Amino acid sequence: MKYKGITLLSIILLIIVSCAKPNEPASIEGSLTIEHVYSTIGYARDISITSSNLYIAEDQAGYSIYDLSSKELISRHTSFIMEIDPIMFENVRAVSADEENELLFVYDRYGSPASISVFDMTDKIDPEFIFQISGNTSGIIQLRSGPSTLGGTDLTWTNGSTYNFGRFDELWLGSNAFGFQNSVGGFDLNEAHIFLAAEQLGFHIVDRSNGDLLSTTDTEAEALDVKIVDSHAIVALRQGGFAVYNVSNISDPVLERYVETNDFIYNIDIEGNNLVLGSHSGGVYHYDITDITNPVLTGNLNSDIIGYTFKVKIKNNKIYASTRHGVYEIKID
DSSP states (O other), X not given: OHHHHHXXXXXXXXXXXXXXXXXXXXXXXXXXXXXXXXXXXXXXXXXXXXSSEEEEEOBTTOEEEEETTTOOEEEEESBSSOSSSOOBOSOEEEEEEETTTTXXXXXXXXXXXXXXXXXXOSSSSSOEEEEEEOTTOTTEEEEEEEEOTTSSEEEEEEETTEEXXXXXXXXXXXXEEEEOSSOOOOEEEOSSEEEEEOBXXXXXXXETTTOOEEEEEOOSSOEEEEEEETTEEEEEETTTEEEEEEOSSTTSOEEEEEEOOSSOOOEEEEETTEEEEEETTTEEEEEEOSSTTSOXXXXXXXXXXXXXXXXXXXXXXEEEEEETTEEEEEEEO
């Protein structure tokens, strides 16, 4: 009986080992060092980072603004009209700052209605509410803003099966949308094209001028986010890590590398030769992409260290991870 027990145990261990993914990296801190934690009252659902400030979407607690050099809290806002009868935020899920135009866009997912509030950030202690955008703003997945070549600020977002774009120049000039057959999520842009994560369909490449679908590429797993580096698209794959595609031929992207991870991957960001992945329970993964076709894992901080992670971004060689425990500023050594 004793020998039978040992044999059974050996068989069980053999099965467990054989089921492991062969290319999964171990959880290692590696080149990542936590330098600071920006405290939040609510969950840090999203972040926007400029050269001098950090903006945090704090879910039911509204949004907050930090000074990056001093690490000090500038202000926190639980409502968007600070008067006798303020209108309270319900669930702030996304923020995006256009520092050049001193504008902040704050998305309240469960507001009445779900909407994007626009603030003049000239006075960051007491931001001035300007306008509420409420057209096609239910269930926004990704929100992005930046200076427009036409003047003012370009605002783009995805929700449901649409990619939306509009411009704010002293007032909201309205938005347009490109619609697709199925849901879309994270996206990236270059001068001519929109690259859209399309979940189970893979990723789309779209003509930015008219919304025409130029190609759809099937992926190894559910595509949730995408970033463009020159002629390559790096796609975050929920169940499968990430993949590197050569998109020189936009009608026929070619898979050049598939990298598995221990954990599900939800978003991705890139700066220079640094690639960072956000994985809810897996925290943060960092890769060196000096050779973009051969990413090298250099560090991983999981949720036991930094908490359940919603979003990750890179700015000036530092990773910012928004988590249930606040926003972690992580140095890349």
